[in-house]
Amino acid sequence: MNPPDRLRRSADTAWRRVDDEVAVISMDANRIRLLNRIGSFLWERCEGATVHELAEAVCARYEVDAETARRDVDAFVDDLRARGLVTLEPQR
Amino acid sequence: MSDGPLSRYRDGNALLRALSTRAGVPTGVHLQVADRCNHTCQHCYQVQGQKGELSLDEVRRVIDDLAAQGVLTLNVSGGEATLRHDLVDILLHARARGFAVRLYTNAFLVDEALADRLAAVGLHEVHVSLYAGEAAEHDLVTRVPGSFARTVDGVRALRARNVRVVLKCPATAITPGGAQGVEQLARELGCALRTSATLTPREDGSLLPLDVAASPASLVAAGLLTPWRPHGSEADRADHLASGSCGVGRSGVVVLPNGDVLPCTDTPLRLGNALDDGLAKVLHSDNIALFKGLTRAHVHGCRDCDLVAACHRCHATALYEGGDYLGPYASACAHARARYQAAVGALEVLSPEPGCEPTRAPLMGPYKIEREGQLRPIPDLKTSDDEALAMRHSWIRRAPTPRSEVSILPASKLVRARSRERSDDDGSYR
Numbered sequence: 334m335n336p337p338d339r340l341r342r343s344a345d346t347a348w349r350r351v352d353d354e355v356a357v358i359s360m361d362a363n364r365i366r367l368l369n370r371i372g373s374f375l376w377e378r379c380e381g382a383t384v385h386e387l388a389e390a391v392c393a394r395y396e397v398d399a400e401t402a403r404r405d406v407d408a409f410v411d412d413l414r415a416r417g418l419v420t421l422e423p424q425r
Numbered sequence: 426m427s428d429g430p431l432s433r434y435r436d437g438n439a440l441l442r443a444l445s446t447r448a449g450v451p452t453g454v455h456l457q458v459a460d461r462c463n464h465t466c467q468h469c470y471q472v473q474g475q476k477g478e479l480s481l482d483e484v485r486r487v488i489d490d491l492a493a494q495g496v497l498t499l500n501v502s503g504g505e506a507t508l509r510h511d512l513v514d515i516l517l518h519a520r521a522r523g524f525a526v527r528l529y530t531n532a533f534l535v536d537e538a539l540a541d542r543l544a545a546v547g548l549h550e551v552h553v554s555l556y557a558g559e560a561a562e563h564d565l566v567t568r569v570p571g572s573f574a575r576t577v578d579g580v581r582a583l584r585a586r587n588v589r590v591v592l593k594c595p596a597t598a599i600t601p602g603g604a605q606g607v608e609q610l611a612r613e614l615g616c617a618l619r620t621s622a623t624l625t626p627r628e629d630g631s632l633l634p635l636d637v638a639a640s641p642a643s644l645v646a647a648g649l650l651t652p653w654r655p656h657g658s659e660a661d662r663a664d665h666l667a668s669g670s671c672g673v674g675r676s677g678v679v680v681l682p683n684g685d686v687l688p689c690t691d692t693p694l695r696l697g698n699a700l701d702d703g704l705a706k707v708l709h710s711d712n713i714a715l716f717k718g719l720t721r722a723h724v725h726g727c728r729d730c731d732l733v734a735a736c737h738r739c740h741a742t743a744l745y746e747g748g749d750y751l752g753p754y755a756s757a758c759a760h761a762r763a764r765y766q767a768a769v770g771a772l773e774v775l776s777p778e779p780g781c782e783p784t785r786a787p788l789m790g791p792y793k794i795e796r797e798g799q800l801r802p803i804p805d806l807k808t809s810d811d812e813a814l815a816m817r818h819s820w821i822r823r824a825p826t827p828r829s830e831v832s833i834l835p836a837s838k839l840v841r842a843r844s845r846e847r848s849d850d851d852g853s854y855r
Contacts, residue, residue: 344547345547347497347498347523347524347525347526347549348497348523349452349492349495349496349497349523350495351444351445351447351448351452351495351497352444352447352448354444356440356441356444356452356497358437358497358498358525358549360525360547360548360549360550360589363437363549363550363589364437365437365440365441367440367444
């Protein structure tokens with residue numbers, strides 16, 4: 334069985350935590366987006382992480398069951414990938 | 426996470442301004458890295474060659490500090506930034522620290538080799554100044570024969586590498602067809618276009634750049650000043666007055682080539698030095714506090730004017746032209762009148778109301794709209810709060826710069842305390 338893929342932020346992004354939220358600029362699309370508290374929590378931890386590891390981090394930090402956390406993280410990662418902000422890459 | 430963890434604002438600049446206000450630090454910084462230029466543009470606000478430049482290592486330290494303060498967007502400019510041999514090293518360092526980096530340049534030195542290196546940096550955008558769609562007019566502004574051809578070649582080289590380019594074209598009286606010409610060129614080259622209707626005084630206070638400003642009527646004809654007539658409710662007006670007219674010192678600051686930090690390129694207040702004082706101290710100094718809460722309601726006279734929503738004022742121009750950073754000034758009034766006139770047709774400025782200052786320039790505001798197409802100048806009322814603010818920040822009032830005066834600040838005001846000598850190895854200053 335292959336190890337799970339790991340997330341990589343796109344080289345085309347620039348981002349900063351400003352106060353309690355993360356602002357992400359997608360330079361190619363010339364768009365800026367603001368992540369909410371949990372989105373910011375995930376963004377700061379996503380580089381090199383698996384989706385499973387992110388869901389575990391959410392469970393550890395917030396009062397949420399594993400199934401809900403996994404579903405929400407999946408949806409969040411799908412959204413980021415659709416916008417070209419992250420990629421999922423196989424582990425070498 | 427059902428409330429949408431990733432939201433997109435329609436207006437990214439508004440988002441950055443809101444974030445800056447909330448965080449209490451600017452999210453955007455204009456980093457000037459070169460105190461020299463290969464053009465001598467007639468309208469330029471800069472005075473070159475008197476500040477000195479930081480070395481590559483010093484610029485890197487400033488960039489590190491900006492990242493630590495939470496700054497997200499970095500505009501790297503000069504003078505002409507490409508005159509630094511280590512420019513690409515600076516840009517790569519900024520990208521490595523996570524900034525969205527824009528390069529401001531005249532692209533005169535952007536050949537195929539430099540375009541390759543710039544494309545590899547991963548810049549957000551390159552902003553290129555272009556003043557007309559044909560060589561004679563553009564070169565008249567830059568006073569460098571052949572500059573149009575080289576700038577356009579530079580833009581082509583960047584576009585061939587898929588670098589996003591924004592052509593910037595300020596209107597001047599010596600380039601009457603400039604905006605239309607550059608617009609056509611932007612389409613041909615696949616560039617965005619940003620035009621502007623206003624010029625600003627030189628950083629030493631001279632009003633010479635304004636001598637080549639386009640007339641309000643020509644700006645209306647070119648579509649750079651749009652027709653305006655009163656609309657909206659009293660609540661809209663209150664909202665407008667409660668907002669800032671620009672991001673000076675709030676959503677952005679400027680770091681000069683010698684590391685000095687200003688609230689904007691034009692406001693003559695040294696907040697500190699990025700290297701000597703550290704940005705944490707500079708960005709939270711008492712001096713910068715004024716700008717964080719600055720709104721249109723702080724501008725006496727203008728806050729009472731019926732044309733306030735038509736006005737695109739610049740506080741720094743107000744200081745040099747009218748002698749008061751937070752007061753009315755004639756060229757902004759002329760632009761506001763032109764916008765109103767463009768909407769209503771004929772415009773008459775009536776005799777001033779009793780109580781108007783006898784020293785006020787003819788036709789200048791603030792105004793009330795007596796009836797459509799008729800403006801009456803009204804008194805420019807200052808409150809005790811205005812006077813207290815001016816006492817606390819004495820630099821916000823000064824004698825206006827006489828028109829056409831060639832004023833050069835004493836070198837002591839422009840030269841950095843710590844002298845820097847040019848190094849022979851990399852062309853930068855240490």
